[in-house]
Amino acid sequence: MTLILSGNDYKYELEGVLKLFIPATQFTHMYADKADISDDYVFARVREYADTTLLYVICSYKGIKKRKGKLLYKTDGKNQDKELCLSRILYKVLSEITGIVPKWGVITGIRPVKRVNTWLNEGICREEIYSRLQNEYLCSKEKCDIAFSTAMTQKQILDALDKKSFSLYVSIPFCPTRCSYCSFISQTLDSGRKLIPEYIDKMCREIRHTALITKRLGLKLDTVYFGGGTPTSIEASQLAALMKCIEHSFDMSSVREYTVEAGRPDTITEEKLRTIKANGCTRISINPQSLNPDVLEAIGRSHSVDQFYDSYDLARKIGFSCINTDVIAGLPEDTVESFADTIDKLLGLSPENFTVHTLSIKRAALLNQGDKEVLKNPTDEMVEHATKRLFDSRYLPYYLYRQKNMVGNLENIGWSKQGYESLYNIYIMEEVQTILAIGAGASTKLVDYPERLERVFNYKFPLEYNKHFDLMLSRKDVIEEFYGRSQEK
DSSP states (O other), X not given: OEEEEESOOOHHHHHHHHHHHSOSOOOEEEEOSSOOOSSSEEEEEEEEOSSEEEEEEEEEETTEEEEXXXXXXXXXXXXXXXXXXXXXXXXXXXXXXXXXXXXXXXXXXXXXXXXXXXXXXXXXXXXXXXXXXXXXXXXXHHHHHHHHHHHHHHHHHHHTOOTTEEEEEEEEOEESSOOTTOOSSOEEHHHHGGGHHHHHHHHHHHHHHHHHHHHHHTOEEEEEEEEESOGGGSOHHHHHHHHHHHHHHSOGGGOOEEEXXXXXXXXXOHHHHHHHHHTTOOEEEEOOBOSOHHHHHHTTOOOOHHHHHHHHHHHHHHTOOOEEEEEEETOTTOOHHHHHHHHHHHHHHOOSEEEEEEOBOOTTSGGGSSSOOGGGSOHHHHHHHHHHHHHHTTOEEEEEEOOTTBGGGOOEEEEEOTXXXXXXXXXXXXXXXXXXXXXXXXXXXEEETTTEEEEEEOOSSHHHHHHTHHHHHHTTHHHHHHHHHHHHO
16 A cells, blocks of 8 residues: 655654554555556645645545545634544545444544543533544544543542652563563563573662662652563562662652552462562552463463462452453454453452453564464454443543554553552553653653653663663663753743
């Protein structure tokens, strides 16, 4: 498929709309004033006249050719967002050709709730927000409901956010094996085990260095989040070393939430859970992804369904009062019936948090290699069932984000019982709080909301992190520079 641009440079947004209808495809683009190619193409034209602007799209796809356009009057101050208007035209053309009607409309960004939060802060009422989402962005009523409900769950938390607070992210990029859908920066234990001792030592140095910076700036630690990879892939003693280093380096008196992704049940032991609990963790994730053994085998998860139940029961026995469980809709070998069975069985456990992901096929994932037709999975029905059951069970959506190449152009939603919302997940998705990141593959996000956001990237892989540690540590100087500029304003 070739995207031809004429009189505009809306490549990024129009490609985003194209991918809603034609996923997992490479697009080429060119600038020309006419469509003069024989293969599938989209010709997107913006033509300016004295008093009007003509926007139109010609699309030729799989032997079907259609054209739509719109004339904007420059004296009319409304609806003059030409990029958005052209995106709507392209959406309607492709809907007619393919029969597909993506429920998020032309919202292609990963944070649709952020837009709703902005409107709420501007004092815009519910009815007007729905009108904008449905008329300007062609969003379905179903997705308007989810976005608005999520924003309302977040509102009280966001309104109370202390601007001098920050969260700490700790990256453990190791897993026992690599799941077939995974594109995260992680290493299997077989290839990375020998790197771990030095990696833990270096991380402790980075923790202490970062803590000194926050003390000089007068920042208050709000939440701590251990992610990965699978943090419980490493030994209990190594987890203890990191957690004790954090406790000794930072003032923990202001910490309201401390999460460790226990993640895969095949990495969980009683010793690790007791270590995590004893060192301040208040929230853990135990993630089955599915309770269908055939699905677990297909995606390369080496744990059994019984191992998940045993790990969950053990966490409750040890005293964890906030547990998150993750599932993924759209996995190979899954069906609407077996996915619904997973949802219903997990709800029977009554976890405080329940995250429903939609499968996203990234280039680095094993599922994207070969001819596996994962995109034909009836994911929409799965997500609909989960949404209904969770609402009926009195869970509320509290964060939502989207990724590229998601099956069905859907979303990931974090659900919680009232009062158990994960603060860290809200802050990182809505980009309203500084996140200081430790470890390989970690990305520090410096936030002076709503004006400025800067990122500082650590080296991606543990080997690079260990080898170039001192150079990487010097990048932390940006933190003080950022806050220095904030104070000068």
